[in-house]
Amino acid sequence: MSNILVKLRLRAPKESPVGTYRVAIMSLPEECDWQEYLPPEIQYIFKHFPQYKERIRQILAQGKAIGVRTVLRTPENILKAVHTISVHSQKNYIITWLPKLLRDKHYPVVTDDDRARAKGHNEDLDQAIETIVRDRLRFKRLVLIDEENIGINSEEQRLMTELSELIYPLQVDYAVFRVIADNAHERTEVAQSIIKALLVVGPIAHVLEKFAAGVGKIFAASADDILGESAELMALRGSGFSWRELAKRSRILIPVFAVATYGAYSVHHLLESGHLIQGGIVFGFSAVALSLTTAVQSLFMYRKNLVQLIADKKLLPPESSWATTKLALLQDFTNPARLGLFIGAAGAPVMGILGSVLGLMDNGWVLAAIGSTESIVAGLTVLFAGTINERRFQRKLQAFKPPQH
Numbered sequence: 322m323s324n325i326l327v328k329l330r331l332r333a334p335k336e337s338p339v340g341t342y343r344v345a346i347m348s349l350p351e352e353c354d355w356q357e358y359l360p361p362e363i364q365y366i367f368k369h370f371p372q373y374k375e376r377i378r379q380i381l382a383q384g385k386a387i388g389v390r391t392v393l394r395t396p397e398n399i400l401k402a403v404h405t406i407s408v409h410s411q412k413n414y415i416i417t418w419l420p421k422l423l424r425d426k427h428y429p430v431v432t433d434d435d436r437a438r439a440k441g442h443n444e445d446l447d448q449a450i451e452t453i454v455r456d457r458l459r460f461k462r463l464v465l466i467d468e469e470n471i472g473i474n475s476e477e478q479r480l481m482t483e484l485s486e487l488i489y490p491l492q493v494d495y496a497v498f499r500v501i502a503d504n505a506h507e508r509t510e511v512a513q514s515i516i517k518a519l520l521v522v523g524p525i526a527h528v529l530e531k532f533a534a535g536v537g538k539i540f541a542a543s544a545d546d547i548l549g550e551s552a553e554l555m556a557l558r559g560s561g562f563s564w565r566e567l568a569k570r571s572r573i574l575i576p577v578f579a580v581a582t583y584g585a586y587s588v589h590h591l592l593e594s595g596h597l598i599q600g601g602i603v604f605g606f607s608a609v610a611l612s613l614t615t616a617v618q619s620l621f622m623y624r625k626n627l628v629q630l631i632a633d634k635k636l637l638p639p640e641s642s643w644a645t646t647k648l649a650l651l652q653d654f655t656n657p658a659r660l661g662l663f664i665g666a667a668g669a670p671v672m673g674i675l676g677s678v679l680g681l682m683d684n685g686w687v688l689a690a691i692g693s694t695e696s697i698v699a700g701l702t703v704l705f706a707g708t709i710n711e712r713r714f715q716r717k718l719q720a721f722k723p724p725q726h
Contacts, residue, residue: 341394348386348468353378360389361718362461362488369723370487377484380477384469387484391495392460395503399456402449403504406431409439410446410635412626413562415504416652417636422450423457423500424493430635453500460496463488491718498714505655506707562622573618574611581610588682597677604682605673609666609695616663623649661702665695 345360347353353374356364367374377387407415410431418429431446439446465481467473485492584607591600606613627649630636639645654660672691681687690697 342390342392344388344390344464346386346388346466348381348466350378350382353381361715362389362463362491363387365491365718366484366487373480373484373487376480380465380480384467384471385473385477386466386468387481388464388466390462390464392499395460395500396456399453399500400504400507402452403500405439405444405449406446406453409442409444410435412630413623414626414630414652415501416655417627417630417648419453419500420497422453423496426454430633432633457496458489458492460499461488461492487723490723494717495714498710501655502707502710505657566622574614577610577614581607584610592677592682598674600682601673601675601677602670603673604676605670605691605694608673608691608693609669612662612666612695616659616666619653619659620646620649623653627652657702657706658699661699662695664702665698668698669694 347359347363352359353367356367359367363377366377381387403415403419406418406429407413411418411429418427421427422429428450431450436446439449463481463484465473465477584603588600588604588607591597591603624646627636627645631638639648654663669691672694676682676687676691
């Protein structure tokens with residue numbers, strides 16, 4: 322089997338327009354009959370355009386090889402361009418304009434005020450858009466390799482041009498998937514640090530619980546909530562929200578934290594008095610109070626920005642108020658850390674009830690686990706988001722059908 326998979330981990334500068342890529346190569350005529358082992362793009366051509374199978378077989382028999390080069394990580398210059406447009410023109414949104422730009426070259430609406438704002442940060446919006454448009458088809462390409470060094474003739478060049486046109490829908494779909502996924506990945510690094518911090522929360526809470534029952538519960542709940550809130554803040558900051566916008570929330574977060582701390586302290590008395598379910602619920606909510614508050618606030622921030630985009634005529638208004646809210650949620654949860662923190666926060670009260678009913682609330686490790694439910698879920702979401710998204714896209718690729726004209 323000569324189907325070769327080559328992975329190049331380039332040690333290029335951070336601003337490299339190349340990025341990290343993989344090349345899957347078929348070089349023997351017999352491989353045309355090994356359908357299940359071929360690159361998905363070649364499978365797509367053989368399935369929907371079978372007339373090209375013999376032509377490809379002939380070109381392989383002449384000492385040539387066909388490779389599918391796939392970018393594994395979006396180049397930094399494109400990610401920077403996406404960030405520039407999102408922050409200085411599109412109110413921190415990506416999903417409202419990027420797919421249209423990549424698929425249809427439908428340019429986002431940019432005003433003179435947007436250009437002036439970007440220029441004040443030494444950035445050029447028009448150049449950022451052109452960078453994305455120019456490189457949008459570089460994410461997946463078919464290449465002809467002259468293994469025998471006998472030269473590539475004009476007929477072979479025309480064939481490769483035709484094949485590239487056939488996989489054009491796959492190229493743009495992969496570009497959309499890759500850029501959005503990698504843009505989200507850049508905003509999840511803090512969540513991974515939280516998982517490491519949780520290794521400290523457990524033993525400290527356990528020691529404190531031995532000496533002062535109430536204090537241990539307070540630490541387990543509040544320490545994790547502060548870590549979770551830090552991840553939330555950094556995720557929103559990475560999405561383009563300014564520190565000034567985020568600082569406005571402190572007026573709400575401070576009293577919420579005070580109430581959550583009191584709630585964590587009261588858990589011990591609830592458990593001692595036999596109110597197990599109530600104690601578990603209070604501890605669970607105390608552990609995620611800041612994060613839940615932040616989740617609601619971030620939704621309103623995204624929704625407010627969406628309404629402003631509509632008012633600025635940069636976006637057509639959704640069909641209903643719920644559609645507007647749904648779009649804000651979709652943008653917010655393109656970040657896997659944000660999605661994981663939200664799911665974990667919703668599950669923390671349930672974990673608190675289980676811990677209370679099982680009589681485990683005096684164990685520091687259990688306290689840390691319950692109080693850290695949101696961060697653990699967020700960490701797992703971050704760790705496996707790339708793999709899950711890649712598999713989902715591959716399934717979509719296998720089911721992809723050429724557009725009807």
